[in-house]
Amino acid sequence: MKKIKSSLLILLLFCSCCLLSSCFEFLEDITVNSDGSGAIKTTLNLSKSSTKVASLMKLKSINGIQIPSKEKIKSETEDMVRLLRNTAGISQVQYRLDFNNYIATVSCNFTSISALNAFSKTLGAHFKSTLGDNNSYNYNAKTGIFKRSYIHSSSISKAFAKISETNRKYFEEANYTQIIRFDKTIKSQQHTSSKISSSAKSILLKLKVTDLATGKASLSNTITLNNN
Amino acid sequence: MNIKFFTLVSIAAFAGITVHAQELTRKIPAQAQFVVAINNKAIIEKSSIELLNKTLIKLGAFQNTANDFDNAIKNFMELDLNLDKQAYVYLTSSDSLNYTGIVLPLKADHQVNQRMFSKFKELPMDNGYERRVSEDGKTQAAWNQESLLILTGDLHSAYFQREDVAGRYGLDLGYDGSEWTAEEDWTTEENDIEVDTIDANELWENEVENADSEEVEEVQEIEEWDESEELSYDSDSSYFDNEDLETDSLYLLNQTRETKNDSIKNDLFVNWLANDFQDYLEPQNNLAQNKQIKIRNQKTLLRIWFPNLDKLYQDALSYNFLAMTGFDIEKIKYGYKDATIDLILDQHSLKLAANVNIDQKLVNTFKALYKNKVNKKFTKYIPENRLAYASVNISTEGYLQQLPTLISRWYAPMAGEHAELLTIAATALEIGLDEKSIGKVMKGDHVFFLNDLHKVSKEFTTYEYDDDYNYEEITQTKEEYQPNFLWMFTSEDQRLFKKILEFAVKKQKVTLADGIYTINETNNMESMYILFKEDIVFLTSNLDQITAIQANKFKGSSNTKVKKDILSYPFNMIINTSAIPDVFDKLEISVTDSWGQTIQDLSAYGDLQIRSNKLRKNGLSGEISIELPKKDMNALQYLLNHVTENLDKDSIID
Numbered sequence: 014m015k016k017i018k019s020s021l022l023i024l025l026l027f028c029s030c031c032l033l034s035s036c037f038e039f040l041e042d043i044t045v046n047s048d049g050s051g052a053i054k055t056t057l058n059l060s061k062s063s064t065k066v067a068s069l070m071k072l073k074s075i076n077g078i079q080i081p082s083k084e085k086i087k088s089e090t091e092d093m094v095r096l097l098r099n100t101a102g103i104s105q106v107q108y109r110l111d112f113n114n115y116i117a118t119v120s121c122n123f124t125s126i127s128a129l130n131a132f133s134k135t136l137g138a139h140f141k142s143t144l145g146d147n148n149s150y151n152y153n154a155k156t157g158i159f160k161r162s163y164i165h166s167s168s169i170s171k172a173f174a175k176i177s178e179t180n181r182k183y184f185e186e187a188n189y190t191q192i193i194r195f196d197k198t199i200k201s202q203q204h205t206s207s208k209i210s211s212s213a214k215s216i217l218l219k220l221k222v223t224d225l226a227t228g229k230a231s232l233s234n235t236i237t238l239n240n241n
Numbered sequence: 242m243n244i245k246f247f248t249l250v251s252i253a254a255f256a257g258i259t260v261h262a263q264e265l266t267r268k269i270p271a272q273a274q275f276v277v278a279i280n281n282k283a284i285i286e287k288s289s290i291e292l293l294n295k296t297l298i299k300l301g302a303f304q305n306t307a308n309d310f311d312n313a314i315k316n317f318m319e320l321d322l323n324l325d326k327q328a329y330v331y332l333t334s335s336d337s338l339n340y341t342g343i344v345l346p347l348k349a350d351h352q353v354n355q356r357m358f359s360k361f362k363e364l365p366m367d368n369g370y371e372r373r374v375s376e377d378g379k380t381q382a383a384w385n386q387e388s389l390l391i392l393t394g395d396l397h398s399a400y401f402q403r404e405d406v407a408g409r410y411g412l413d414l415g416y417d418g419s420e421w422t423a424e425e426d427w428t429t430e431e432n433d434i435e436v437d438t439i440d441a442n443e444l445w446e447n448e449v450e451n452a453d454s455e456e457v458e459e460v461q462e463i464e465e466w467d468e469s470e471e472l473s474y475d476s477d478s479s480y481f482d483n484e485d486l487e488t489d490s491l492y493l494l495n496q497t498r499e500t501k502n503d504s505i506k507n508d509l510f511v512n513w514l515a516n517d518f519q520d521y522l523e524p525q526n527n528l529a530q531n532k533q534i535k536i537r538n539q540k541t542l543l544r545i546w547f548p549n550l551d552k553l554y555q556d557a558l559s560y561n562f563l564a565m566t567g568f569d570i571e572k573i574k575y576g577y578k579d580a581t582i583d584l585i586l587d588q589h590s591l592k593l594a595a596n597v598n599i600d601q602k603l604v605n606t607f608k609a610l611y612k613n614k615v616n617k618k619f620t621k622y623i624p625e626n627r628l629a630y631a632s633v634n635i636s637t638e639g640y641l642q643q644l645p646t647l648i649s650r651w652y653a654p655m656a657g658e659h660a661e662l663l664t665i666a667a668t669a670l671e672i673g674l675d676e677k678s679i680g681k682v683m684k685g686d687h688v689f690f691l692n693d694l695h696k697v698s699k700e701f702t703t704y705e706y707d708d709d710y711n712y713e714e715i716t717q718t719k720e721e722y723q724p725n726f727l728w729m730f731t732s733e734d735q736r737l738f739k740k741i742l743e744f745a746v747k748k749q750k751v752t753l754a755d756g757i758y759t760i761n762e763t764n765n766m767e768s769m770y771i772l773f774k775e776d777i778v779f780l781t782s783n784l785d786q787i788t789a790i791q792a793n794k795f796k797g798s799s800n801t802k803v804k805k806d807i808l809s810y811p812f813n814m815i816i817n818t819s820a821i822p823d824v825f826d827k828l829e830i831s832v833t834d835s836w837g838q839t840i841q842d843l844s845a846y847g848d849l850q851i852r853s854n855k856l857r858k859n860g861l862s863g864e865i866s867i868e869l870p871k872k873d874m875n876a877l878q879y880l881l882n883h884v885t886e887n888l889d890k891d892s893i894i895d
Contacts, residue, residue: 040704042712060702064721065829114702177837192710211708 036061036186039222044194045126045159049152052105052122053129059115061186066115083112090117097121102128126152148232157197157238165228173226187222197238204234265329265388267529268344270521273331274553276528278544280536281324287542287586287877290324296881299888321351323387327536334556337406338513340394342521346387353384370522378511381518392521396510401502410505413498533581542877543584550577550597573654576603578859589847591876592866598859606646607856609639615686615808616731618777622790623798623807624727626693628824631814632807633687638680645671681734688807692725694827695783697767722827723767728780735773742771757787812853818846818867842883845870 038058045051059066072080081089090108097106102124109118123129130149151160173181198213207218216236224230269276285293322328326346333340347353354371361373361382370383380393400406407414528534534546547553551574580597599607613636648667653660698718706712732738742758745751752759758771770787772779781787789795806813821843825832832840847868854862873879 038703040712058702058704061719063701064699068830116702190704192712194710210710215710217706217710 036184037222038187039189041191042194043192045152047154047196049125049154050123052120054118054120057117063113063115086110086117090119094119100128100131102131126150157200157240159193159195159236159238161232161234163232165225165231167228169226170228173223181223184223184226185221189220189222189225191218191232192216193236195236195238197240200237200239202234202236204231206230207234265327265344265346266531266534267527268388268390268522268524269329269331269342269528269531269534270333270524271526271528272333273342273528273548274334274339274556275332275548276534276546277330278534278536278546279328279330280539280542280544281322281326281328283536283539283586284542284877285324286539287875288881289878292878292881296885299885321348321353321356322346323348323351329534334397336397337400338394338396338510340392340514340517340521343389343391345389345391347384347389349386351384351386353389358382367519368523374515377507379507379514381514383518383522390522392514392518394510394514396506401506410509412502412505415495415498533579540585540587541583542586545582547580550580551575575651576600576606586875586877589871589876589879590866590868591880592864594862594864596860596862599861601859602646602650604856604859606643607861609643610635611811611856612636612639613685616684616777617808618775619686619688619729619807620804621797622727622729622777622779622795623800623803624690624692624786625796625798626725627690627798627803627815627817628693628724628820629691629814629816630803630806631689632810632812633685634811635685636680637683637685638676640685641674641676641679642671678734682732682737684731684733687728687730690727692727692783692786694722694824695725696720697723723782724824724828725783725786726781727783727786729777731776732773732778733776735778738771738778739773756791757784759784806852810852810854812851812863814851816849818843818849842870845872 038056038061040056040058042054042056043051044053069080070082087110090110094106094108097103097119104122104124106121107119109116111117133148147164147166149162151162152158176184192215194215196214199209199216202209202216204218206220207216209216218232218234220230220232225232323346328346329342329344331342331344333342358373361375361380364372364374364381366372367383369385371385372381372383374381380391382389382391384390401410401412402414404414406412531546534544536544554575554577555573576599578598578600580595583592583594585592585594611634613634615632615634619632645664645667648670649664653663653667697720699721700716700718702714703717704712705715742751742753745760746753746758750761752761756772760766760769760771762768767782768784770779770781770784772787772791774790779787779790786795803815806815822841823844824830825840849865849867851865852863854864869876869879873882
């Protein structure tokens with residue numbers, strides 16, 4: 014599931030950001046049940062930059078980067094959804110594209126963490142991204158340990174470095190937010206930027222996209238759940 | 242001959258106004274389609290030979306010229322051109338070819354024979370002219386003590402696609418009579434394969450007979466291969482193999498044909514050029530008496546003269562488009578006659594000024610279009626802040642009255658067999674329309690101001706989290722800049738606009754309050770406001786502005802230039818170029834990296850103005866001008882320095 018996030022995050026965000034040079038939010042909301050099944054909802058919100066997005070979408074390309082049309086975005090999303098639906102262990106795939114506010118949402122259920130990892134690789138291959146290989150999830154129901162492994166890709170740093178200083182400032186307000194919900198309480202976690210909710214069943218990680226892009230921040234974390 | 246040679250020579254030959262200019266105008270044939278007169282003296286005086294030379298070197302005009310010049314010639318100063326005289330470049334065109342002539346004034350002690358055309362072949366002296374011809378025969382040059390003529394050109398390829406022409410010169414158009422082979426073979430169905438292959442082979446054999454011996458060997462190899470594959474044609478794979486072989490065969494066949502045709506056409510051009518050159522060197526019918534190609538002031542750096550725009554247009558279309566589609570080219574007469582385009586330098590301003598003479602019929606049309614006077618009340622509503630403004634004054638009534646004439650004269654010849662229908666439709670339009678009434682709805686005078694940028698609140702969607710990180714979508718606002726604009730036009734009969742707006746009010750797309758109509762904000766558009774005041778309709782994005790207009794509290798600018806611009810010209814547009822970088826920044830308009838610095842440079846520029854003037858006798862005129870930064874002595878120096886600086890930057894980046 015996390016791989017879905019990563020693939021989408023990097024593909025959509027970096028393509029979008031390089032093109033749009035404006036602020037956005039990427040939100041992942043994951044629910045993990047005790048047996049490893051669960052659900053994920055990913056949202057890319059460009060609403061705050063809607064004026065700029067609207068004007069840019071009238072262009073075909075800028076700085077050599079193709080700007081996808083509405084039709085292209087729709088067809089790419091439909092392809093992605095088709096892949097999701099054909100992935101073993103993935104169900105209830107739904108999506109919404111709001112071209113008035115420029116918000117895109119994809120959600121689905123998964124039967125196991127390994128199904129999500131397999132899906133993540135498939136999606137990475139579909140978008141011709143190596144990022145699916147840099148990110149994976151692991152969950153041990155017996156020990157109650159949920160683990161995310163993440164390796165920063167130097168290609169992202171390089172892509173980010175190519176963006177002009179002027180345009181890079183627009184990324185300052187761009188955020189990546191991840192929420193993971195469990196049906197058990199969280200005993201401990203290792204990411205310094207993550208916060209556990211008052212009920213102790215949810216954990217939130219909010220990072221600046223610039224920190225992710227430069228490798229300053231990592232998504233790796235080990236979350237240990239209580240067994241009661 | 243290297244094209245850079247011509248670039249070098251023609252740029253280097255920028256010649257100034259001179260009492261001797263007429264000496265060279267007699268070397269321009271009267272049938273020239275256009276002539277470029279180059280005021281070398283003005284260019285040199287306004288820039289300096291050193292700066293011009295430096296720029297030319299940076300631009301690479303002296304690179305790779307070793308084939309045409311001695312290696313010693315690396316510097317603009319070393320050329321033998323007389324910079325005190327005008328130089329000319331002209332183009333002539335016939336149905337079959339065009340010639341480009343470059344006429345250059347020479348210094349009295351020039352040494353062209355030693356320094357130029359070293360790779361050209363010498364020809365016998367003729368009537369006091371030394372002569373050379375390029376190795377391929379496609380360029381001829383001749384000079385005496387005062388001038389040099391370089392003549393080159395090209396064939397019109399479309400002309401040689403005509404069957405009668407091809408037949409006359411033995412060209413192979415790739416088909417036999419009206420039956421195409423190669424093209425049709427591509428579109429045949431699977432069960433026609435065998436037949437097609439035979440056709441291709443037959444064609445091939447015919448070609449082989451005519452081909453050179455080397456080509457024949459190549460062809461025969463392919464042919465044998467093709468036949469062997471044909472024998473084994475009984476499976477799917479052999480079908481594709483066969484098709485590939487056909488492709489190869491047809492490709493080679495086509496290549497052979499093209500080579501043969503090119504050879505014939507090259508010979509034709511070389512012979513024609515050799516025969517025609519004498520006529521071009523001392524043309525009997527020439528432009529010696531033409532006053533328009535003589536630049537008579539030091540502000541005009543360059544002039545392009547067209548003897549007949551309609552003819553130029555006809556020639557440009559002749560065999561490439563209209564002739565192929567059966568349209569009557571001769572009927573395309575817009576009424577445009579001779580024209581000039583001047584590049585004018587006036588201190589820090591550069592201007593392109595165009596003048597076109599038109600026939601009486603077109604004069605009548607434009608008189609009708611320009612007959613209205615601009616509503617003087619517009620000048621009461623000139624905003625203090627102006628990023629740009631534009632005004633148009635074309636009589637709606639006059640336009641509608643002239644529409645049938647325009648349609649029958651301008652558009653009908655392009656409509657081919659539908660020309661008569663179009664003319665009937667135009668007449669019906671004339672009968673059906675009440676031009677005077679429509680002219681009252683919108684008289685035809687418009688003024689548009691892009692005032693400034695103002696901040697607006699823009700809603701966006703974000704998320705609010707509770708203690709357990711459940712979230713919901715919420716709406717927040719942020720400030721964005723939006724451009725303010727004011728558009729006004731004269732309407733003596735406003736009923737139609739009001740009826741439409743009342744309908745929109747009923748549909749809740751528009752609201753009406755205190756006499757101001759508000760077009761409601763949408764996702765992609767800010768609110769807009771409409772006001773009817775006296776005989777003017779106002780449309781703006783700024784509520785304060787329209788409220789002030791309604792209450793007679795609008796504080797207008799008293800800028801006399803703006804008033805003159807609005808009242809004097811049928812069309813006028815001014816852009817405050819220096820404001821563009823700030824506008825781009827505030828509106829967050831993305832530009833490509835390569836344009837980033839260019840946009841920033843605009844902050845030091847002045848106004849960009851585009852305008853057309855009123856009709857003067859039988860002449861239309863208009864101009865585009867730009868005020869360049871004042872950091873150098875004049876606009877030309879700024880341009881040349883700017884070019885060299887940017888080239889330096891590029892070389893550092895590289």
